[in-house]
Amino acid sequence: MKSGELFERAKTLMPGGVSSPVRAIQPYPFYVAGAAGAYLKTLDGERLIDCCLGYGPLLLGHAPDAVRAAIEAQLADGWLYGTPCPGEVALAERIAADHPSIDMVRFVSSGSEATMAAIRLARAATGRQDIVKIEGGFHGAHDAVLVKAGSGATTMGVPDSAGVVADLVAHTRQVAYNDLEGLDALLSSSEDIAALIIEPVMGNVGPVLPEPGYLQEVRALTLDYDVLLIFDEVITGYRLGIGGAQVRYGVTPDLTTLGKIIGGGLPIGAFGGRRDLMAMVAPQGPVYQAGTFSGNPLTMAAGSAALGWLHENREIYARLDAGTRRIEEACAGAGGSFVRLGSMFKYFFRPAAPTNYAEAKESDTAAFRRFWEKMLKKGIFVPPSQFETNFLSAAHTDEIIEQIADAYSTCLSE
Template identity: 75%
Template sequence: MKSSDLFARAKTLMPGGVSSPVRAIKPNPFYVERAAGSHLATVDGADLIDCCLGYGPLILGHAHPVVREAIERQLEKGWLYGTPTPLELDLAGMITADHPAVDMVRFVSSGSEATMAAIRLARGYTGKQDIIKVEGGFHGAHDAVLVKAGSGATTLGVPDSAGVLADLVAHTRQVPYNDPEALETLLANDDVAAFILEPIMGNIGPVLPDGDYLADVREITAAHDVLLILDEVITGYRVGIGGAEVFYGVKPDLATFGKIIGGGL
């Protein structure tokens, strides 16, 4: 069956025929039958070079033999226990060893859940309500961060999606990326729990931080008793061991990771 036929069926089963908007390619997405290394084989018989690699986690490519063999060994022992397992301690130990700012780890199921938990933790710890994000920054699909781009630092957050209540984003402010002065101005007048940002913008980019921007952000947030959350769901382990935290030498109060931590599983 060709991709066009599969997509026609998919549209009867899933809204828009896809599970993510990024896959809504016109006239239809291509459907993959198998993959190995850097190549994808489609149901239409095409051999494609994959420059996305699962949007990041497959840094070793598809079906790497060493990874596949490790998965096969674990499958023989089972794949869902619903209990603690020694493996999670090994993984947590690796993450804390690689990141000087990370003392402890809480595992969740998605990047969206990670940023949602980090924001909730920041609000609970500080007792403050407002958060700040960067215009155009993406921190998952939960209501507090689905704020319309361009609403600006001087206005309340405006929902970026139908179904998001205005009351839920009223406590989310925005500032431009690479603009520490805008952050300083906003923090001088607002009671803010946390500033969450992608150290390297990925949703509209990539856009790199200018000069000492991340160091300035760290200094400004610390001066105003605002927690700094580095959202490394995209950059973690992809700009190097230790992610952007180590690469740029900035120590956040909280950090979120995703995708590559699970290696594509």
């Protein structure tokens, strides 16, 4: 059975043939038969260098020994208890120790659940109803954050999906990234704003980077207006270093959402923050939140193993930063713009690096698509969208990075 045939079957069984929309590559996606290190092996017999890496969780690469051993050890003892397990205490300790802003944490099963709960908590803690998000910021697929991110919807929420109640989304206000004046104006316009939720480095349009001082000023403004600051570090957590963007930029949010890397590649999310806020979460407080698979021993074991490995191998952050710099060099003079931060990177088909969502959207997506196909033919899988961040992992050796750089250089010059 080849990928094309399997996709025909899948389309009769699952909407669009997939379990998550971005995977529905046309005319058909490749199916993966196995993955190890920096490579995916497709059902059609190809071996691809993976720069998508599960959309971010796989900072150690596919099936790394450290995580695999922890999963195997846990398997022998079962994988779902429905009661507390020692592994959740260990992972919570690790996360709290790594994030000065986090005194307490609640584990959930996805980043979407984490942002949904953090927003509920912020509303409860402040007694206010509105939230502010950044245009183009992605915080998962739940109603409050599924708001059209475009210039026409700068300050007024418009549902971005059928089936979302307009009244609810009207409580979601928006402002452009890197726009401090706009944020100031928005925060001063209403007394009913509970929180600002922001990806400190935008990962779902790019990446798009904060201008110098932006995040510090965002913190200052939210304090001035007494609005809670939620850093959505689902992508950036442990990706930009131990402690994520908040440690890297020295900014302390009130609440943080995490996911992806902290589960070592198994499904996870988490939200955490100041003790007084987190004490409001059930059963300690009145903000309800619960989940069958939350804090399950298998994910906890995989997450602790991954984070433990990162602590012991911190040098990979510098090596991968050098890796994306090498790829950037290979793209020099190709006419577009290369944006990178640590192991996050993207080539935009747009002359200047975007500073916000509206600018990122000006990229030539048809040119991206042609480039993407050429890269795949050269054996490199980058996410199939101009607006998804590419990643490197610890399994990407310097030799593999050189191959990626060569492919960029060739495919951009063709």
